[in-house]
Amino acid sequence: MKATRHDDEEARRLVEAGHWAGTLIDEHLAAAAGEAPDAVAVVDRGRTWTYGELDDAVDRFAAALRRRGVARGDVVSWLLPNWAEAIITHLATIRLGAVSNPIIPIYRHRETAFILRQAGSRVVVIPQLFRGFDYPAMIDEIRPDAPALAHVVVVGDDLRGDHVRFEDLLEEDRAVPTDEERSAGDIALLLYTSGTTSAPKGVLHSHHTLEHENRSIIDFFSLSAADVVFMPSPVGHIIGVLYGMQLPFMLRTSVVLLDVWEPGTALELIERHGCSFVVAATPFLHGLVHHPSLADRDVRALRTFACGGADVPPTLIRAATSALGCTVSRGYGSTEYPTATACNETDPLDRRAGTDGRAIGQARTRIAPDGELQVRGPELFLGYLDASLNVEAFTDDGWFRTGDLAHIDDQGYVEITGRQKDIIIRGGENISAKEIEDELAEHPDVADVAVVSSPDPVLVERVCAVVVPRAGADITLTTVVDWLTARRLARQKLPESLLLTDELPRNASGKVQKFLLRDLAREHAPQGVTR
The missing domain is CATH 3.30.300.30 (ANL, C-terminal domain)
Structure with missing residues (x-):
């Protein structure tokens, strides 16, 4: 799998400028496991995973995938909720030099079949049952439409057909067979997004682009090992991938997962684990602020709630700032460019509530003559899997056409005013x-x-x-x-x-x-x- 949008000269410039550091995504987990193997990495459904346990599971799953023929550049797809198994699958796939392809678990036959077929997925990892839906049955129905699919791995006890249990793979030898050297320029993530067309679009990111995004977020929000991440956003979305499955291990801290959204449970987890950093869409913030148990919960550890992914009413930002007692702000991004603009604690409340923030890190923004917002920066995706889509997505000088209409004021704050995309x-x-x-x-x-x-x-x-x-x-x-x-x-x-x-x-x-x-x-x- 290869993206062709970046030419060698541009890539070299980004490396020389230090924007692309050359770090492999899974190296953070391995390093943390070596330094503090007993530290808590993940909290999931009442269980804690230490860094040592998580890294061992990633090694074992990577080795199991390799024995089943997964090689560098192959695609491993997964439809999993916010479970530790999703993190293990994601990082194990990347550790092999293969491409991780999250699919949000609310997708059904049509969307899943399209993605598995276009991606040429070699393996798919699914739950046996989640929210009453039988995923193994769905995969069996659509498998004829995905000719490259060789293995179905199930989290649970489903043993129909040739399916294999996720837990059984973790019991195999953890030694990962050696392979050719990996590069931070390799494609690490294939994530589908939908827009103006009926078919989803496969977005390609490398270690470079994903790492830069997370480093810019860490710097912008002054995050450290003292922070604890709460992740209710689906890990099949770019928000969950970045800030639930990668950023916590860069910080050497813990991530608390919630698989089924319930604001009362969310507040209880935030209190119990001292969660301080959340990135989530509008309904999550609304749910916390308006839940009757908020008054009875101690959420003083919560420091930052970055809200994006959908339009955010200014009144909600103001109400949440008061109710949660933390910095609540709007932000703007997409699967293609995860975070282009945001606000932090240095921005006044009227800017955090009334705008979508200012360009962060190395991000650049501009308004085209027709009012469209265009963005560019080191975390911009490398292109679409279907390269024909790149022609309309990028300007001749390399800027990404967001399809959103916007205004940028004289202080650089962006306000989205509408959408070109239907x-x-x-x-x-x-x-x-x-x-x-x-x-x-x-x-x-x-x-x-x-x-x-x-x-x-x-x-x-x-x-x-x-x-x-x-x-x-x-x-x-x-x-x-x-x-x-x-x-x-x-x-x-x-x-x-x-x-x-x-x-x-x-x-x-x-x-x-x-x-x-x-x-x-x-x-x-x-x-x-x-x-």
Whole structure:
């Protein structure tokens, strides 16, 4: 697997400037295990993993993967919740020189099959059961669509077919067969994101880009070994990958994982373990601030809550700053450029609440003539797995086109004002409107359809379907949801409100005027269902 966006001259410049330090991601864990093997590295579901235990498990899993034919550059995919097994899989894959491919566990047949097929995944690691869903059954159903998939590893006791137990692999010899020398320029992460197209896009990151991102975060928020990281964000997202599975080991500190979001449990964990640093999307912050048990919890250790991944209401930042008694700020980033702008404790509250922050570290921002925000810096991804997507993603001079409209004030603070990309951000999750529209357009009772966002005080946006029924047809929200569920769309993509209309508003060229539909959805936002 190779990315071609960076030429040799640019890479050399980044190395010579010290922005790319040449450190391999998994080296931090190994070094910490050698220095303090009994220190706590991970807290997960009531169990603690020491650095020595975690590093040993990573070695053992890496060796097991190698014995099963995983070589440098191969892709190991995994759909795992916020469990220690996810960290082990991620770092073991990287330690082999292979490519870690997290897939968020809310994805179902359609999305998972596409990713496994395009990535050419050799191995997939899954839970036996999580939140009532049978992952082994799903993989068996879609396996014919992923011809490169040779091994299915299950966390649990599922032994159907040729599946193997994760726990059994950890019992094998930990010696990792030697391989050719690895490089910090190697692709380490393949992470899929969705945007304006119905198919997910595979984002490629190297050790260099991921390391620089975390070093910039450590410097910007003045993090140290005294900090304890709390990670409720899915480790299948860029936030979870970076700050849940890599940054804690750079700091030689602990990370506390939460696999199923429940704000009361989150507050209890923050209190019990003295968590001080959190990066998470709007619903997580909202849940903490408005939970009735907050008044009874001692969360004085909490120092920084960086909120991003979706629009963040200024009122929430102000309320959270008061309720949690810590620095709460907005930030802006993406899978392609994890953190371009943010605020820290030196920024006044009005900036932390009213803007998306200022460029951090070596990040650079600019506004194109059409108002689009463009970014560039050492942590910018190397390109998409489908290289044809790079043509539109980058300018001729190497800047990434974010697709977001923004304003930068005279002090350098960025404020996102809108989106060029036709996506809905539900609880920090990007959802392609086109994908849902394409599926609903095939319904026999649908004459025309558009999907837009509907505002929500907690998730920021929900999915609203605007449908023109065929003559005489009776379409309900249940009709729409059942149709999409049968076509195996992920649960978070299912519309939560439905508007019926005689025709969709279009401009002279025939393009649907979605701003009018968003206004309509805003007027009818209270209707719908909650998921």
